[in-house]
Amino acid sequence: xxxxxxxxxxxxxxxxxxxxxxxxxxxxxxxxxxxxxxxxxxxxxxxxxxxxxxxxxxxxxxxxxxxxxxxxxxxxxxxxxxxxxxxxxxxxxxxxxxxxxxxxxxxxxxxxxxxxxxxxxxxxxxxxxxxxxxxxxxxxxxxxxxxxxxxxxxxxxxxxxxxxxxxxxxxxxxxxxxxxxxxxxxxxxxxxxxxxxxxxxxxxxxxxxxxxxxxxxxxxxxxxxxxxxxxxxxxxxxxxxxxxxxxxxxxxxxxxxxxxxxxxxxxxxxxxxxxxxxxxxxxxxxxxxxxxxxxxxxxxxxxxxxxxxxxxxxxxxxxxxxxxxxxxxxxxxxxxxxxxx
Amino acid sequence: xxxxxxxxxxxxxxxxxxxxxxxxxxxxxxxxxxxxxxxxxxxxxxxxxxxxxxxxxxxxxxxxxxxxxxxxxxxxxxxxxxxxxxxxxxxxxxxxxxxxxxxxxxxxxxxxxxxxxxxxxxxxxxxxxxxxxxxxxxxxxxxxxxxxxxxxxxxxxxxxxxxxxxxxxxxxxxxxxxxxxxxxxxxxxxxxxxxxxxxxxxxxxxxxxxxxxxxxxxxxxxxxxxxxxxxxxxxxxxxxxxxxxxxxxxxxxxxxxxxxxxxxxxxxxxxxxxxxxxxxxxxxxxxxxxxxxxxxxxxxxxxxxxxxxxxxxxxxxxxxxxxxxxxxxxxxxxxxxxxxxxxxxxxxxxxxxxxxxxxxxxxxxxxxxxxxxxxxxxxxxxxxxxxxxxxxxxxxxxxxxxxxxxxxxxxxxxxxxxxxxxxxxxxxxxxxxxxx
Ligand code: SF4
Ligand code: SF4
Numbered sequence: 001x002x003x004x005x006x007x008x009x010x011x012x013x014x015x016x017x018x019x020x021x022x023x024x025x026x027x028x029x030x031x032x033x034x035x036x037x038x039x040x041x042x043x044x045x046x047x048x049x050x051x052x053x054x055x056x057x058x059x060x061x062x063x064x065x066x067x068x069x070x071x072x073x074x075x076x077x078x079x080x081x082x083x084x085x086x087x088x089x090x091x092x093x094x095x096x097x098x099x100x101x102x103x104x105x106x107x108x109x110x111x112x113x114x115x116x117x118x119x120x121x122x123x124x125x126x127x128x129x130x131x132x133x134x135x136x137x138x139x140x141x142x143x144x145x146x147x148x149x150x151x152x153x154x155x156x157x158x159x160x161x162x163x164x165x166x167x168x169x170x171x172x173x174x175x176x177x178x179x180x181x182x183x184x185x186x187x188x189x190x191x192x193x194x195x196x197x198x199x200x201x202x203x204x205x206x207x208x209x210x211x212x213x214x215x216x217x218x219x220x221x222x223x224x225x226x227x228x229x230x231x232x233x234x235x236x237x238x239x240x241x242x243x244x245x246x247x248x249x250x251x252x253x254x255x256x257x258x259x260x261x262x263x264x265x266x267x268x269x270x271x272x273x274x275x276x277x278x279x280x281x282x283x284x285x286x287x288x289x290x291x292x293x294x295x296x297x298x299x300x301x302x303x304x305x306x307x308x309x310x311x312x313x314x315x316x317x318x319x320x321x322x323x324x325x326x327x328x329x330x331x332x333x334x335x336x337x338x339x340x341x
Numbered sequence: 342x343x344x345x346x347x348x349x350x351x352x353x354x355x356x357x358x359x360x361x362x363x364x365x366x367x368x369x370x371x372x373x374x375x376x377x378x379x380x381x382x383x384x385x386x387x388x389x390x391x392x393x394x395x396x397x398x399x400x401x402x403x404x405x406x407x408x409x410x411x412x413x414x415x416x417x418x419x420x421x422x423x424x425x426x427x428x429x430x431x432x433x434x435x436x437x438x439x440x441x442x443x444x445x446x447x448x449x450x451x452x453x454x455x456x457x458x459x460x461x462x463x464x465x466x467x468x469x470x471x472x473x474x475x476x477x478x479x480x481x482x483x484x485x486x487x488x489x490x491x492x493x494x495x496x497x498x499x500x501x502x503x504x505x506x507x508x509x510x511x512x513x514x515x516x517x518x519x520x521x522x523x524x525x526x527x528x529x530x531x532x533x534x535x536x537x538x539x540x541x542x543x544x545x546x547x548x549x550x551x552x553x554x555x556x557x558x559x560x561x562x563x564x565x566x567x568x569x570x571x572x573x574x575x576x577x578x579x580x581x582x583x584x585x586x587x588x589x590x591x592x593x594x595x596x597x598x599x600x601x602x603x604x605x606x607x608x609x610x611x612x613x614x615x616x617x618x619x620x621x622x623x624x625x626x627x628x629x630x631x632x633x634x635x636x637x638x639x640x641x642x643x644x645x646x647x648x649x650x651x652x653x654x655x656x657x658x659x660x661x662x663x664x665x666x667x668x669x670x671x672x673x674x675x676x677x678x679x680x681x682x683x684x685x686x687x688x689x690x691x692x693x694x695x696x697x698x699x700x701x702x703x704x705x706x707x708x709x710x711x712x713x714x715x716x717x718x719x720x721x722x723x724x725x726x727x728x729x730x731x732x733x734x735x736x737x738x739x740x741x742x743x744x745x746x747x748x749x750x751x752x753x754x755x756x757x758x759x760x761x762x763x764x765x766x767x768x769x770x771x772x773x774x775x776x777x
Contacts, residue, residue, distance in 0.1 A: 010663075010666055010680075011664050013665075013699075013701070014676070014762060014768075015671075015672060015673050015674060015676075015751050015764060016672045016673070016751030016764065017671040017676065017694060017699070018700065019757075020755055023759075023760070024709055026758070120707070121706075121709060122710065276710050276712065279710075281723065282723075325726075331721050332720060332721045332743055333720045334592045335593050
């Protein structure tokens with residue numbers, strides 16, 4: 001693979017002799033950048049604590065990557081932005097009140113176990129940030145499900161603990177949600193803007209969509225996974241949603257908008273379920289992946305033990321990604337079924 | 342209306358502006374040429390002259406013995422100095438007939454045939470064969486062979502390939518601009534040789550003036566259609582061109598254009614056919630685009646076959662700070678290890694890239710499964726899997742991913758953000774396994 005120089009100092013290497021300007025680092029840093037609006041929002045809504053937790057995650061993730069590569073004498077990849085991205089994404093997936101040890105251990109598990117133990121970027125089966133989050137959720141369930149209300153003021157110190165909209169919906173029903181937020185339109189507004197309890201970076205649909213739009217415009221992600229994921233959740237929660245009066249199952253009576261805008265669906269669908277390494281490469285496979293994520297999310301949200309299901313659904317579908325890729329092929333040019341003789 | 346095209350493909354920067362505006366100029370007559378005895382896919386020629394012989398311009402110096410072969414001719418008049426080996430663009434040594442020019446350019450007797458359009462198909466093919474014409478787009482398949490499809494594969498369409506989708510190259514563009522009439526005569530000859538009623542010329546839409554020039558020249562021809570095509574690489578690959586213009590798909594696993602009733606020829610080849618069938622002229626020269634930021638004065642030159650690459654580049658002001666010189670285009674061309682090598686019938690361009698433009702493949706990274714290569718592969722393959730399996734030495738497994746349907750267009754390696762040398766991995770796997 002070496003480009004050899006001849007005696008006349010001409011470089012000889014194989015075609016193609018020109019390549020596009022995209023590189024792994026460029027893609028990863030752009031994704032980091034696209035998360036900036038939502039990150040800024042988290043600082044606005046939850047105060048300096050958001051910055052603190054996220055920074056801890058990023059530093060720990062970078063350290064973990066450096067340590068493994070140092071110990072195994074593998075080439076250093078800190079500059080490619082992928083460890084930074086894992087840290088950033090994990091931070092955005094943690095509750096604002098997460099203690100430092102959760103941020104640090106979560107990041108180390110994400111980078112050192114979920115990513116590097118599989119061989120580093122490109123070889124991991126599971127989304128590292130989500131693996132880190134799953135680990136700390138299972139290990140410290142109490143801390144990981146303690147939510148604080150947004151303060152929307154950088155000076156605020158005493159954050160109040162509260163429940164997330166999805167938690168309220170699950171435990172007490174839609175009427176409680178309406179009680180807390182006042183009216184349906186106020187509820188939608190809070191969910192859309194992000195002024196609600198939840199993981200640091202997941203609350204603002206608006207700011208997340210701004211970032212997602214950048215990635216879509218740059219074609220770093222395509223619509224296939226996010227749209228199929230979100231649409232599946234929308235349709236299924238409409239069909240199997242709860243009746244606002246009785247609280248019981250009401251066919252075709254659910255409120256999909258609440259489900260689409262709450263929890264980590266937008267963050268998950270646009271920024272985690274689109275992680276190249278852990279999803280199918282073929283477009284048709286990606287739609288299957290997205291629909292699968294959507295179905296699992298709805299099952300967990302409506303009938304499972306957690307109010308939120310985005311994380312587990314993506315991790316579960318990650319297992320199927322290689323299988324989907326193996327089963328599915330794009331249509332080969334000129335392919336014909338062998339005609340019967 | 343959407344322009345005709347195929348699925349997949351990429352949009353590398355065209356860079357045609359470097360040489361586009363330069364009309365074809367005749368290169369200085371060379372003092373000496375080295376005419377390679379193997380300039381095509383197929384069996385090499387046997388030399389029929391020996392050192393000391395005097396030859397005329399256009400005289401046969403190497404004879405084709407096999408069916409898939411084409412004779413080679415002296416491209417200057419003068420004295421045969423030696424049969425010596427020179428490298429070809431792929432780096433292999435090829436025996437060449439070295440002729441020292443007497444400066445006369447005395448042609449062999451050429452017989453003009455004014456009534457060339459009423460010759461029998463057999464006679465046309467014979468003349469094309471004798472003129473040593475091969476595909477001049479780069480693949481250099483002997484043209485006469487392409488014109489002899491077996492009976493069970495009737496051909497109903499002839500296509501001229503003027504897409505010139507490789508960045509930088511403008512040789513075909515200039516030909517269509519400057520000599521549209523002769524190119525179309527070549528197409529008419531081809532249609533007659535194959536007994537075909539329908540002819541197409543496919544041109545990428547970034548050359549609207551060429552489309553216009555060809556349309557004008559074809560205005561009186563009811564059975565010839567000039568088709569503008571979407572600008573994307575590899576629009577000029579035979580299979581892609583056929584798909585874009587006729588919607589027909591050449592079968593995979595070794596299918597040929599004639600399987601869907603089509604014969605494709607490059608526009609340069611069409612001109613050579615016209616010269617051969619009408620004037621009896623063998624193929625002894627061709628248009629070469631000399632271009633790139635590494636060469637002082639980019640140009641389009643009519644160059645004798647056998648001229649040294651170094652001499653051609655010298656006439657364009659020489660290399661400035663070239664780090665890499667490529668024979669052909671940047672997507673599928675070959676990097677040359679030396680400039681002391683002859684121009685062949687397949688040399689469509691000489692491209693000099695500067696150090697800053699050269700991509701070094703040595704620091705490629707693992708596949709991040711971004712799927713870009715899968716999206717753009719014009720053949721619908723999974724280049725990511727081909728490269729990963731080949732890298733791991735699992736060559737046989739590559740066949741499950743249609744290894745042999747890859748025609749090495751390089752689109753996948755172009756888009757790969759991990760800069761993986763996918764084409765190289767594919768070639769390696771191909772060489773380690775057998776088709777089937
Ligand atoms: S796999 Fe082959 S045919 Fe497909 S894009 Fe790559 S080089 Fe071209
Ligand atoms: S473009 Fe490169 S990194 Fe992306 S899937 Fe293909 S081989 Fe892998």
